[in-house]
Amino acid sequence: MLESSPDLSADSLLAWYDRHARDLPWRIPPGYPDAPDPYRVWLSEIMLQQTTVPHATPYFLKFTRLWPRVEDLAAATIDDVTREWAGLGYYARARNLHKCACAVAELGGFPETIDGLLALPGIGPYTAAAIAAIAFRIPVAPVDGNIERVISRAFAIAGDATPKGWAADKKQISALVNEIVPPDRPGDFAQAMMDLGSGVCTPKAPNCMLCPWMDGCLARREGAQEAYPAKPQKKPQPERIGHAFVLVDGDVVLMERRPPSGLLGGMLMPPGSDWLETAQMTRTGAPVEADWQEAGEARHVFTHFRLTLKVWQAQKPMSAPQGMEWVNHEEALAAAPTIGRKVLKLAL
DNA sequence: AATGCGGGGAC
DNA sequence: GTCCCAGCATT
Known part of the structure; x- marks a missing residue:
């Protein structure tokens, strides 16, 4: 190469992450040799479903203090778990959390495959991929709302903003990001994408000047960052x-x-x-x-x-x-x- | 494919 | 006020 070209690569993202990774209680530092405790990864991912980091963090600290291992959580009563979950919302998560803890305790540990994780209550495609990538270093990309936004902007993916069009966009986004996953650092890549979406590539007024993908981003080239992603409108609430x-x-x-x-x-x-x-x-x-x-x-x-x-x-x-x-x-x-x-x- | 399911922060 | 968030289960 004669010059460094604008890119949308895992390398440039990881170089940014190595310098700017958030320090969060369920995380290990970028490039850390050991994988994090699957229990803590799983617990954090469940709590973070549709929930912000500041809201979930005190709950994560409380739960890991009360129940340091998955076997401890499995031994708790469902009423104990729902009481401690109160205020966090989406209470089916608390019920599935306890069911899942019991199943994992029975299995003797978390399954180390996508399919095994998917079979557990409360774990869907996103969470299975996140646990697999972060805790088990399986080269797969979890796709959440943040990553949908980052990828849709970087590659200028926007359909007709109908439910069907958005579903097609999501499939394309998932395929694209899975092609970019670095086989040696899938966990750091997943968390780097989340940090980028949460702190830089925000829904409104993204901080493009701080973005490692600034030069390659097609939405920015169009000057239309906020046009992506093209999600369908929501119904008014009665x-x-x-x-x-x-x-x-x-x-x-x-x-x-x-x-x-x-x-x-x-x-x-x-x-x-x-x-x-x-x-x-x-x-x-x-x-x-x-x-x-x-x-x-x-x-x-x-x-x-x-x-x-x-x-x-x-x-x-x-x-x-x-x-x-x-x-x-x-x-x-x-x-x-x-x-x-x-x-x-x-x-x- | 569409709907039900919390709560809070950013704007 | 609006939008959206580290989504999943059910139908």
Whole structure:
């Protein structure tokens, strides 16, 4: 070569990563000879699904302190796991986390193949590839939202922004990035791509001047970085309304465990009405007869609807409710998902 | 292929 | 307010 040409290579990305890798609790430094503990890689990947690093980090530190090995997590109860997961969201992850820990403990360790990993609960194509690349040094590229964005910009891949077009784009992106994976450093490559997407090639106002692929990036050459990736539009969220009831007796409060699957599955919540799109003006869903007093409104945004809960508070139970439990105030706040915490804070 | 499933940070 | 994030399971 007569001159160094602008490139989109793993070498230039890894050279950047060697200098700028983030220091994260589940990571080993770039170029480190030993592979990281598969348990810690797996735990971090599950927590980081659709979840930011700052949000997941304290949970990762807490979980590894409580349960240092996968066998420890397998020995925990599901209620312990969901309580510690409270506030992190997507609670099916917590249920699958415990199932997966039990399966791995039974197997005697994590499977060291993509197919073996894929067979475990809560592990899909992305997470299987991430664990394989980072923990087992298998030359494969995990493809997450960050990497989709980086690759779609670097190679100017953008279809018609329909669900079908975006699905085709994703296949092309996955094929492309898997061609670039360096066989000797697949784990560092995966994490370098994530750091690049998270800190440099951001959804809005990317910091192209800091990017190791600046010169080769086709989207930048077009001056249209934010046109990539071309994702389909999201549907507007409907509004739902309901009532929530905080019944207090001294230092305990009445809580109810939700059904094991579905929205907030298996989580502890103050009892209440159904959540409907049509306004329920009259109070409904109270666990017992009581002198209910208004305590304000709790608002919350879920993935596919917005919720307003009218909160009611009473001091002493008039009768014993069925299928619910009395929980210490602090324990209730700790174990409840965020909407439950909002309700409790209005009434306690 | 489409839908259900949390929460928070950046803008 | 909008967008999106180290996605998966289910249908």
